[in-house]
Amino acid sequence: MEKQLHKSVVGYFLHLSKISEKWNVLVQSAERPLNNLKNQEEQLRMVSDCSLDNADLFSIDSTLRGKLIFKINVCMEDEIALISEIDSQLNNLVQGLRNKFTLLEAARSEVNINAEEMEELVSGSPYRPGLDLLMKWAIDSTNYYSELYSFINASLRSLDCKKEKTIVNLIKAFEQHKNTQAKIDGILGFTQFVAKEIE
Template structure:
């Protein structure tokens, strides 16, 4: 049973690197997409504004309508890209949740009084204390879960005619500075776990 718990710990914190790196990459990609989305929305508002009625070029029959249609299609493309990014973030969060559930299940099947797991409970130069690892595992999952929920809510309330909703979406992808430091610290303290060889169970 000790081997099962250790394996679950190693699997969770090894996967955390993948989660963190993927989140960072996808957030950067999202910011680029949102920047393009903001530009298109700004152009659409400009084309639809009363001031453009006075522009000589927009007196050409059908030109304004064609430009509006082109901008709306571009906005839809950006929204599709954001939807795909969100789906990937949800997928990686779900896998993190699965690994957390397996870790919690393995922990519930052992007794902390069992002498066989004394080292695991007390910690070692390679393994931090079991209690600390479990707290970190839950906190990290809760963070990414909340981050995803905030992004999803901002996506659902997005109105391309309302610039504030686009700004809200952009801000929802911001990585909290406090958590950036905390996750870096957890990764540093658990990095050795990924190099731990766990016998097949």
Template sequence: MEKEFEKFILGYYLHLFKIDEKWKDLSKTAERPLNSLKNQSEQLRLVSNKLLKDTTDIGYPEGLREKLIFKINVGIEDELSIILEIINQMNNANQELKSKLKKLENARSKIDPNSVEMKDIVFGTPLRPRMDLLMEWALDSNDYYDKSYSRIRKCMKALDCQDEESIDNLIKSFEPDKKGRANMDRILGFTQFIAVKNL
């Protein structure tokens, strides 16, 4: 049973390292469409301004304003679809991590921490932290990505492309929480040797 538990510990933390890299990559990928969304939304606000309602008075052809608004809206929709796909990939990554955590918790419930075979797992080794810390960090890391996704999703749901603050909030939601990120870096640092054989 201890071998099965070790397998799930290893599986969770190996996956955690992958998820962390994936989130960093996805957040970086989101920068371009988010900035483009901000720029196009600003253009939409300018073109939609009531002062520019009648462009024919200032020498522009009739219907130009409507054509501009349509073109800008198409661009905004394109950027939103890219952002939604990125958010969807973040959610998929989170679901994979949750699945690994459930398997780990299930394996943990089946072991006897008092057995002799579990001594190194329960008390740790020079290369692997104690079992209680590994379980605590697994919960903390899962919670970090869950909260990060929830924050992004909440801002996406509240998005109003005519409201600059709403777009700024969405952009900020992709930035990692400083305290949470520092804790994640600590967890990743303490668990980097977990895959070493014969612990």
């Protein structure tokens, strides 16, 4: 039982380290389609603005306007498809982390922490924090990524390409991790040796 718990602890924090890296790569890959989407929304707004019809500098006949609007809408759909794929990959990362956490909880519930063979795992060592702190960090990190993903997913679901505010909200949702990443970096710093124990 003690070996299974140790394996689950190591597996969780190794997985957390990989997820942190993958999450950052995916969020960074979303920057381009998000910026493109914002630019295309501005273009659509300008082309669709009927008040510009009578302007001397900007005059478009209705056929050309229709073609431009169609082309911009197609480009926006392509960007949304890319963002949706990134959202799906983020969801998979969060589900994988939740699964690892469930395994960790199950292994923790099956052991007697007062048993003699559990002393090192419970108390910790110079290279490994104690079990209570590891469990707290596992809960915190699982909640952290779950909440980040929920915010991104909710912003994507409420996206309306004709409303700049919803696009800005989606961009902010993807950027939110930059402000709170220090929490996960701290956990990863304290658990870096735990994640290497199997190697």
